[in-house]
Amino acid sequence: MAKILNTTPKAIRFYENKELIFPEKDEANGYRIFTENDLLRLSTILSLREVGFQVKDIKELLEDPDMSITQYLNVQRLALFEKWIEMKDMLNTLDHMIKHTENGNDADPMIDIHRMAKHLKNLKEIRKNWRDKWDFDSWADDFDQNIKKEGHTFNVHQDYDEALAKVAATIQLKEGDTCLDIGIGTGNLGSRFLAKGISIIGVDQSEKMLEACKRKHPAIDTRKGHFLALPLLDNQTDGIVSSYALHHLPDSEKLLALEEMTRVLKPGGEICIADLMFINEDHRKSVMDGYRTANNTEAVFAIEDEYYADRSVLAEWLSTNGYQVQTFQINDILSVIYAKRCETD
Ligand SMILES: C[S@@+](CC[C@H](N)C(=O)[O-])C[C@H]1O[C@@H](n2cnc3c(N)ncnc32)[C@H](O)[C@@H]1O
Known part of the structure; x- marks a missing residue:
């Protein structure tokens, strides 16, 4: 199974321990018996891990009969975009900080660096604080x-x-x-x-x-x-x-x-x-x-x-x-x- 999915037996056992897959076990020798369904489920798990899903979220997804895979992928896309936009804010601030310190005209460049860091913190909070109070x-x-x-x-x-x-x-x-x-x-x-x-x-x-x-x-x-x-x-x-x-x-x-x-x-x-x-x-x-x-x-x-x-x-x-x-x-x-x-x- 590990070979087919291009992963390791250790990874498969990890998902079994986390109760994401439930392969049958041969009573006599303890070998796992994987069905085609297990194969499908495992390949879904590995694909979702690849696009950044956490194990607990995958478990939730596989257990929730009301939420479709498309809806979950949509949620994950937004989570990645949010992270990416936050990283861009951080990189922009960092660039400004570097430019500022390179200029070297300021008596105390740290004052401006603190101001930029504060602005960034504020930005991060604003971006994640919006709540739908109207439902x-x-x-x-x-x-x-x-x-x-x-x-x-x-x-x-x-x-x-x-x-x-x-x-x-x-x-x-x-x-x-x-x-x-x-x-x-x-x-x-x-x-x-x-x-x-x-x-x-x-x-x-x-x-x-x-x-x-x-x-x-x-x-x-x-x-x-x-x-x-x-x-x-x-x-x-x-x-x-x-x-x-x-x-x-x-x-x-x-x-x-x-x-x-x-x-x-x-x-x-x-x-x-x-x-x-x-x-x-x-x-x-x-x-x-x-x-x-x-x-x-x-x-x-x-x-x-x-x-x-x-x-x-x-x-x-x-x-x-x-x-x-x-x-x-x-x-x-x-x-x-x-x-x-x-x-x-
Ligand atoms: C009054 S409805 C208007 C819907 C549509 N544009 C129209 O004119 O019929 C407001 C819509 O904006 C969405 N919305 C409110 N705040 C939002 C936000 N911060 N980001 C994205 N959508 C938002 C709501 O979920 C809702 O679907």
């Missing part, structure tokens, strides 16, 4: 029904179709291009591009949303991931779209999300985001004052439960980071931001 998994089955319903005195999804249509009409993608939809949900935005021959990669942090999306649109390549760790290589996509998702990220994380989008976007690529946001802080204040004066507690609660962006901050970041930016106002709390990245960095 999107539980929204997945009814999501498409619920967006059609009006709230009692406030409807976050007012002009939903118009916003999605604006994104689809604004971003200039052509047949054969790849487009990433972040926070794809059930696929209502990403699927608009399929008929044009554009390949869609749909990223979402919710397993159930991805399942619902895949059921509706099998052609979409669904991937588990999140705004701060996109499961894509650098410069991989021609376009990025997102609708009604960015406002689930605290303001301190939104600019990092734009940075992460820039990492995966090709030079000359385009971003188009439709989301709940205010034009700027004065606009936020006047809209919120309006709801408070009208005693619309439903609106105030709904807005304060999430993180509606200040559009001017996003536009400013994009402009100073090599994008040409256009903004469109759909209604008092809904905007579309379009940004085209320069061909050269």
Whole structure:
């Protein structure tokens, strides 16, 4: 068996001790009898080890009847991307530290090195601290029904179709291009591009949303991931779209999300985001004052439960980071931001 699988008998015994495989034993001589099923199971274990799975996770996977192998591989892909992105942050910081010490003009270079290390620590924490406090998994089955319903005195999804249509009409993608939809949900935005021959990669942090999306649109390549760790290589996509998702990220994380989008976007690529946001802080204040004066507690609660962006901050970041930016106002709390990245960095 070890020879067939190009491994060692010791490794096979290890997986037996860890109760990942259960070969029968010959009573008389204690020899193990491996069946074809054992062979298949062992080769799965070895393949998963090769792509970085831990033994305990493989055990869980093989014991869980509800989770498919694709879902587990998806989780593993995200874990590897998260590690890779963290390593890149560390290497960038290290490069800066080396440059700084090489210059040698500073009286105490260690002060700046500590500052860089602190910044890195902060970055690592932000990247792994986001939690889904809304439990999107539980929204997945009814999501498409619920967006059609009006709230009692406030409807976050007012002009939903118009916003999605604006994104689809604004971003200039052509047949054969790849487009990433972040926070794809059930696929209502990403699927608009399929008929044009554009390949869609749909990223979402919710397993159930991805399942619902895949059921509706099998052609979409669904991937588990999140705004701060996109499961894509650098410069991989021609376009990025997102609708009604960015406002689930605290303001301190939104600019990092734009940075992460820039990492995966090709030079000359385009971003188009439709989301709940205010034009700027004065606009936020006047809209919120309006709801408070009208005693619309439903609106105030709904807005304060999430993180509606200040559009001017996003536009400013994009402009100073090599994008040409256009903004469109759909209604008092809904905007579309379009940004085209320069061909050269
Ligand atoms: C309100 S739904 C919108 C879904 C879809 N874009 C649409 O317009 O119908 C928000 C989606 O964003 C996803 N989401 C929220 N925060 C996210 C994050 N940090 N990274 C990736 N997806 C996120 C949720 O899981 C959910 O599927």
